[in-house]
Amino acid sequence: MRARISTSLAIGVLASLMPIGGVAEVGTVTTSYNISGLPGLVDLPTAEVAPDGEFVLSFGSFGPHARGAMTFQATPRITASFRYTKMRDFGGGGAYDYFDRSFDVRFRLLNESKYLPAVSVGLNDFIGTGVYSSEYVVATKSFLDNRLRVTGGLGWGRLGSRDPIGSLSGVRPPWDYGEGGTLSASQWFKGDFAPFGGLSYQVNDKLTFKAEYSSDAYLRESEVGIVELNSPLNFMVDYKWSQTTNLSLFYLYGDMIGGQLTFSFNPKRPASRTGFEAAPLPVKPRAATGWDKEWINDASNKSDLQKILADAFAKDGQRLQGMALTSTDVEIQIQNKKYNSPAQAVGRAARLLTRVMPPSVGVFRITLVDNGVPMSTVVARRSDIEALEHSSANEIFERAQIVEANASNDEMVLTPGEYPKFSWAITPYAELSLFDPDNPIRSEFGIRASAKYEITPGFVLSGAVAQSIWGDVGVGEASPSLLQPVRSHRLIYARDGDPAIEHLTASWYTRLGKNMYGRVTAGYLEPMFGGVSAEVLWKPVDSRLALGAEVNWVKQRDYNQLFGFQDYSVATGHLSAYYDLGSGFGATVHAGRYLVGDWGATFALDRKFDNGWEVGAFATFTDVSAEQFGEGSFDKGIHVTIPLEWALGQPSRGKSVTKIHSLSRDGGARLDVDGRLYDWVSDGHGDALASRWGKFWR
Amino acid sequence: MSNDMKFSVMARPMRMLIAGVVLSLAACGSDKQTTQLPKVAGEFIKGVASNVSSRVTAKSSDDASQPSTAKADPNAAVKAALAATPGPINLVIRESNAAVLAMTPIETNAGGVTWMGAGGQSTTLKSGVIVATRGVGDDLMAADAGSARNAIVARRPASYDRVYDHLTGVGHTSKLTTKCTLSTNKSERLVIGEINSAAVVMKEDCAHPNGIKFENLYWVASSGRILKSRQWISQGVGYLIVQPLR
Numbered sequence: 029m030r031a032r033i034s035t036s037l038a039i040g041v042l043a044s045l046m047p048i049g050g051v052a053e054v055g056t057v058t059t060s061y062n063i064s065g066l067p068g069l070v071d072l073p074t075a076e077v078a079p080d081g082e083f084v085l086s087f088g089s090f091g092p093h094a095r096g097a098m099t100f101q102a103t104p105r106i107t108a109s110f111r112y113t114k115m116r117d118f119g120g121g122g123a124y125d126y127f128d129r130s131f132d133v134r135f136r137l138l139n140e141s142k143y144l145p146a147v148s149v150g151l152n153d154f155i156g157t158g159v160y161s162s163e164y165v166v167a168t169k170s171f172l173d174n175r176l177r178v179t180g181g182l183g184w185g186r187l188g189s190r191d192p193i194g195s196l197s198g199v200r201p202p203w204d205y206g207e208g209g210t211l212s213a214s215q216w217f218k219g220d221f222a223p224f225g226g227l228s229y230q231v232n233d234k235l236t237f238k239a240e241y242s243s244d245a246y247l248r249e250s251e252v253g254i255v256e257l258n259s260p261l262n263f264m265v266d267y268k269w270s271q272t273t274n275l276s277l278f279y280l281y282g283d284m285i286g287g288q289l290t291f292s293f294n295p296k297r298p299a300s301r302t303g304f305e306a307a308p309l310p311v312k313p314r315a316a317t318g319w320d321k322e323w324i325n326d327a328s329n330k331s332d333l334q335k336i337l338a339d340a341f342a343k344d345g346q347r348l349q350g351m352a353l354t355s356t357d358v359e360i361q362i363q364n365k366k367y368n369s370p371a372q373a374v375g376r377a378a379r380l381l382t383r384v385m386p387p388s389v390g391v392f393r394i395t396l397v398d399n400g401v402p403m404s405t406v407v408a409r410r411s412d413i414e415a416l417e418h419s420s421a422n423e424i425f426e427r428a429q430i431v432e433a434n435a436s437n438d439e440m441v442l443t444p445g446e447y448p449k450f451s452w453a454i455t456p457y458a459e460l461s462l463f464d465p466d467n468p469i470r471s472e473f474g475i476r477a478s479a480k481y482e483i484t485p486g487f488v489l490s491g492a493v494a495q496s497i498w499g500d501v502g503v504g505e506a507s508p509s510l511l512q513p514v515r516s517h518r519l520i521y522a523r524d525g526d527p528a529i530e531h532l533t534a535s536w537y538t539r540l541g542k543n544m545y546g547r548v549t550a551g552y553l554e555p556m557f558g559g560v561s562a563e564v565l566w567k568p569v570d571s572r573l574a575l576g577a578e579v580n581w582v583k584q585r586d587y588n589q590l591f592g593f594q595d596y597s598v599a600t601g602h603l604s605a606y607y608d609l610g611s612g613f614g615a616t617v618h619a620g621r622y623l624v625g626d627w628g629a630t631f632a633l634d635r636k637f638d639n640g641w642e643v644g645a646f647a648t649f650t651d652v653s654a655e656q657f658g659e660g661s662f663d664k665g666i667h668v669t670i671p672l673e674w675a676l677g678q679p680s681r682g683k684s685v686t687k688i689h690s691l692s693r694d695g696g697a698r699l700d701v702d703g704r705l706y707d708w709v710s711d712g713h714g715d716a717l718a719s720r721w722g723k724f725w726r
Numbered sequence: 727m728s729n730d731m732k733f734s735v736m737a738r739p740m741r742m743l744i745a746g747v748v749l750s751l752a753a754c755g756s757d758k759q760t761t762q763l764p765k766v767a768g769e770f771i772k773g774v775a776s777n778v779s780s781r782v783t784a785k786s787s788d789d790a791s792q793p794s795t796a797k798a799d800p801n802a803a804v805k806a807a808l809a810a811t812p813g814p815i816n817l818v819i820r821e822s823n824a825a826v827l828a829m830t831p832i833e834t835n836a837g838g839v840t841w842m843g844a845g846g847q848s849t850t851l852k853s854g855v856i857v858a859t860r861g862v863g864d865d866l867m868a869a870d871a872g873s874a875r876n877a878i879v880a881r882r883p884a885s886y887d888r889v890y891d892h893l894t895g896v897g898h899t900s901k902l903t904t905k906c907t908l909s910t911n912k913s914e915r916l917v918i919g920e921i922n923s924a925a926v927v928m929k930e931d932c933a934h935p936n937g938i939k940f941e942n943l944y945w946v947a948s949s950g951r952i953l954k955s956r957q958w959i960s961q962g963v964g965y966l967i968v969q970p971l972r
Contacts (some may be wrong), residue, residue, distance in 0.1 A: 296895040303893070306846030307860030310833040345758070365759055369897055418838045418850055418857050420868045420891050421899050453755025478760060639896040670847060672762070674895075680762055722899040725867060726860065 053080060054104045054139045056146040056168055056177075060228065060236050060266045061290050063088055063278065064152070065097025066109050066132060069226040069240040070262035072187070074179040075148035075168035077136055080104045081635070082642060083293045083668070090278065092116035092254045098666070102635055102645050105136035107150075108645075110666060110690075113160075115254065121250050128159050129690060143168035152186070154212055159248070162186040163217050164224075180225035183243045184217050190245040190260055192220035201303055210654075210661055226262075230665050238264040246281065257283030272299070295641035300677025303726070308344075308376045311417040314387040314410075320401070321355035333384060338443045340380045345679070346373060349397050349446055349485060352439035359393035359437060361402055368640060368673040368681055369720035370396055370712060371421075374406045378413045381560045385410075395433045396712040399537040399703065400485030401545065402433035403712030404569045421724045430714045432569040435539035442485070452479040457494065461501045461522075472499025472522065476530070490702075491532040494525075510656045511594055511694040514556065514584065514623040518692060519549025521555055525589035530555055535703055544566045545705050555589055556701040557582040558624070559597075565705035567606075570714040574706055576604040580699050582623075598625055600699055605707055608715065612636050614644075623697040626650035630698065632667070638719035640671035640683060648696030656695065663696035665689040681711075749958055760808060803828070804919050804971060813920075814972050816841055820862075821956065821965040849966070854944070854952030856959065856966065864962025867891040867899065875932065877908050879950040884908045888932060892960050904940075906932040916945050916953050919971030923947050925954070932958070941966070964968050 058076040060066030065086035067076040078084065078101040086097045096374035097111040109132040119126035140146035145167040153160035166181030166338050182188075185200065200219025226240025240262050249255035259282030266276040274290040293299065298538035323329045337360070338348040345366030352359040358381065364373035377394045385392075392413065395405040408428040416424045453472050454477045462469040474496035481489040502523030509516040523526075540546045545565040552558040559582030567574035579601035586592035602620030609615055614636050619629035628650025634642045648665040654661035672682040710716060753761040775962040807815050807828040818827045818841075829841035829849060838857055842848045847861040855878065870889035877884035890902040898966075911927040925945035933939045940958035947953050955968045 066839045294895070298895050301863050303865045304861060307842060307848035310840040310848070310850075311835045312833060313835045354791070415836055417836050418852070418868060420870075420901070451755070451757040453753065453760035454755040455755070455761055457754040478755075478757065480757060578751050637896050638898065641896075678762075679761075682759060682762060720891050720897050722867070725858075726865070 033193075047633055054136055054146075056170060058177075058228075059268070059292060060230075060238070060274065061086055061099070061276075061288075062264075063090060063095065063280075063286065063288060064132065065095070065099045065111060065290070066107060066134065067226060067240050070264040071177060071242055071244065071280060072179075072183075072224050072226065072240050072262075073134065073148070073150055073164055073166050074177065074226075075136065075146040075166045075181075075249055076177070077101060077104065077107060077134075077148075078292070079294060081295045081637065081641075083295070084290060084292075086207055086288055087286030088276075088286060090280055091284030092118070093286075095288075100635075102643070107134040108132070110688075115249070118249065118252055122254070128153075128157065130160050131155050138665045140168070140170060144443055150650070151216065154216070155210065158212055158215075160186060161215060162188070162244075175230045177228045178225075179227070180223065181222055181241075182221045184219060184221050184336065185215065185245050187224065188220040188222040188243060189247050190222055190243045190587040192222040195220045195700070219303075234268045236266040236268075238266065242281070249637040252546050254700060255281070256283050261593070271297075295637040295639060295674065298639075298674045298677065299677065302499070302677050304677065305679045305726075308379050308726070309340075309383060311379050311414055313414050314382075319387045323388075324353075324355040331444075333386075334441065334443060335521065337380065337384050338446075340384065341377070344380065346377065347446065348443050349400070350440040350442045352437050352441065353389070354439070355386075355388050357391040357393065358389050359395060359405070359434070359440070361395045361397045361433075361440065363397050364681065366681065367679050367723070368671050369723040369726070371406075371717050372679075372723035372726050373719040374679055374717070375424075375724035375726065376579070378406075378408055379417075382410065382413060382529050396717075397433075397485070398708045398712050399488065399535075400537055401537045401709075402435065403709055404714060404717065405431050405433045406717065407431060417725065419634075421592070421722050424724055425721050430569065430717055432543065435541065447482060447484050449482045450479070451482075452477070454478075459499070459501060470499070470501045470503070472496050472501040474499070486537040488537075489533070489537045490535065492530040493527050494530050495527040498520075507658075507693075509658065509694050511624045511652065512584075514596075514694050515692050515697045516694050517587070518556075520587045521589060524587035525555065528555060528589035529591070530589070531702060533702070537703065537705075540564060543571075545709055547703060549701055549703060552585065552591075553580075553582065553702075556585055557699060558585050558593065561699065561701045563705055565709060567706070567709055567713065572608040572610075574606040574710070576602075576606070576706060578602050578604070578620075578704075582699060598623060602630075602698070604706070606710070612638075614642075616646075618698070622650055622695070623659075624652065624694050626652045626695055628652075628696060630663075630696065634667065640669065641674065642667065642669040648698075650696045652695035657690075658693055660691035660693065663689060663691075663693065793873055808919055813972065816849075817967075817969040817971060818843070818847075819936045819967040819969065820963065821967055822963075849968070851968070852967070853950070854955060855966065856955075856957045859959055859963070859966070862959065862963055862966075864892070866959045866963075867893060874906060875910065878928055878930070878944050878946060878952065881910065881928060881946050881948075881950075882908075883910060890960070902934055902938065904932040904934045905940070906930055910944070914945070918954075918969060921953055921970060921972070923953055 035151050056076050057079055058067045063071055067078050068074045080101055082101045084099040088095050094114040097109055099109040102108050111130050113128045115126045132152045134148050134150035136148045138147040147167045152162045162183055164181050164183040164187050168179045169179055170177050197218045197330040201214055222243035224243040230236045242260050242262055246255045246257055262280045264276055264278040269275050269383040272291055276288045280286050333511045334351045341348040345362040349361040349363055362377050367373045374394045378392055381392050390410050392408050393405050395402045406428055411425040457474055457476045459472045474494055476494045478492040502519055506517045506519045514707055531551055531552055533549050535549045538546050542608035543566055547563045561580040563578040565576040581599050584594040600621050600623055602618040604618045607615050614634045616632040621627050630648040632646035634644030636642050644667045649662055668686045670684045672680040732813055753765050755761045768819035803826050814831055814856050816829045818829050827843040829843045831839050832842045833840045838850045838852045840850045849856055850858040853875050855871050855875045859865045868891040874888050885907045888904050888906050892900050894900045908930045911929040913926050916925045928944045928946055930942040943956040944952050945954040956965050959966050
């Protein structure tokens, strides 16, 4: 008998997570970018920002330069950018092509006011080899209803190389970048500084003209002879082709012409219009009569109801894993296979229950299950579901409760036919490998076959085989490494794995008790390693903090990615902490032993949007020295997660996860095992429910 | 500059995985979550391609891509709908692209009647005033239209606030509170389907300080029944015209 309604959760905690409006905007916003891919003039920066959360990809070419950049407006004030540049015949004094990566960051110090300009400060190429190293302070003032913007600033480093007007702390110290990848802080704002400035004029919604005086003398490029500076003036025409696409043409330094394409995305502005999924079946109110409880005495009624409900869920793209029914109270375990918002899955489940359950069942307990494991339960009175169907989603949020799911409910009856369950898929795949110096864009296309056999809730056999059809990812030489090549032989894996068993595993997922989750995975865990992996996670349903521990024993797989192994084996594992910092930011630390046996920690900071968009950066520091690690000194990179529902406009739990390592090397490399607990448990907990509650009635 | 050589030789590829796209190979299988992306991506690419080509050839209307709706001759649609269904029936017409849906009532709860069309769209009406849509895209999630309803049904000029709930791009509820005035416009006879009745046309002008403005129209019989209406749903949808046929 489970008629009791749990009150274990302080709704106030979750209520405080409910969105109450956007982040404060800071003004002087633009969607017109410079040739570095940041909001700006032509080659130079302005104090402008992009709209909060804007994620921009830009591709351009001018003279001997080709560039690709990725820029993110991380907060309303902070703009961060990663850029890749190819300079033809710049390397070795003109002997070969040169490839450069740089990170830029800009911070809005002062917002524009009636009489004062916006002021920003920025660092260009502040980690790495420093070809573009420069710093600046810049001010921008708007006129004519924001159509005209006037910018002036002072630059150091590269941006102080033409006609400097003074210097700070004498001569700029030289920068010994070693293996690269370290902060050039000793140089910042030192040495000569020079003024720059310019204008941008927005003719209409589509067209913007820009002109600037540059303080960058392109000294090194002129020395090598790939650029000839005839003038400090640059000009650009920027045309907004569509909401997401800008096309700009420019004339630089009286010497180079160029063009750039810019694609801007915003997590807050879905790429496709959403909401076309079929309307839910509405709530069916109870009749005034027929409320007796006699029906429970006939056991066949229960199984009939479960069958009807299971069919209804299957039609809605969900799975009814189990049901526990009394005459007054029902708990269902549902696997949401379709909706990005768990609240939408729950809201649809609640409406289906009103159409199936006898009138005496007055309490709905809807439990979200993933990988067979119950996570959280939304408890709602049937009368509230009936009364609030046409009201604002906030109202049912205030009445419902979100509690930790019961780890084991003796009354729970598995839906007949749900287990064992076999599923399979054959899909095309495409893989992109970027920024190899010999060939900056490599790609591969092929076919992947995958299959999954769920034996009981939480016990899954799974495998995937990929066969490439065309590609050049595996062409060339693998990089030399001073360490065991746990990642740097990726190219050989790509070349020899044809077909490749990407993974072939047996996994077991379970609840280990209150707030505790567990996983054991064994087999061919990932393309390069096989072995055993075990993990526990502590995560209360409404907590900002989660803690995890993982241990693995793994052996390196053969290059052909079939069943054999190489000699190298290692025990690796981490203690992890996940913390929600609030305001849409999350921090993660993994500390422990990595694949070459090195000890250290990975730090990650992510901006998280409530629809599942995540953009973040990570860095790993281990006891592998910079010399042993090789170029880049340590592992670092960028991580972008894009929910497919945002991108494609159809309901989906799928997401595209892209992790870009600035250099994929052997130090600080983590095992890449599927089904890590936090990734999916957090999607079934209070925060995910609360932050996507707006779709409860969708 | 002497380090350039080392840089170039040591630099290693970054890696980026994009789950299966671009190939026109059809995805298949029982695992819907896995096969969804390639399928949808294929459709998406087709959509982009046709959008680009239509942009090049002519200025296209964004509304042309709305799914599950059909442009049709209204009279033919009326006859077909009446013939197909014996009970109550509403034609719901999207004003921006004249797409027509026939909807029938499937449930009454909490004072609202939910009408559903064959394409999976629904509208929920309270006394003829739309309080929710689903499956139309950029849906009206909920509406607080109590005072509006009372005045419209009574054919009485009035001023009041109306509150509309929509979803933002990240899926949050956003509330739009508009100031509205209801006035009597004119009287006319309405003849369509099995309806043949005198009606007073009530005009409802609503506006929000942020610049959103719209004008709803209701043809109200002396019984208080709304015989036809033009109602604003959201910025994405614009207006829906609701035409009962019985």
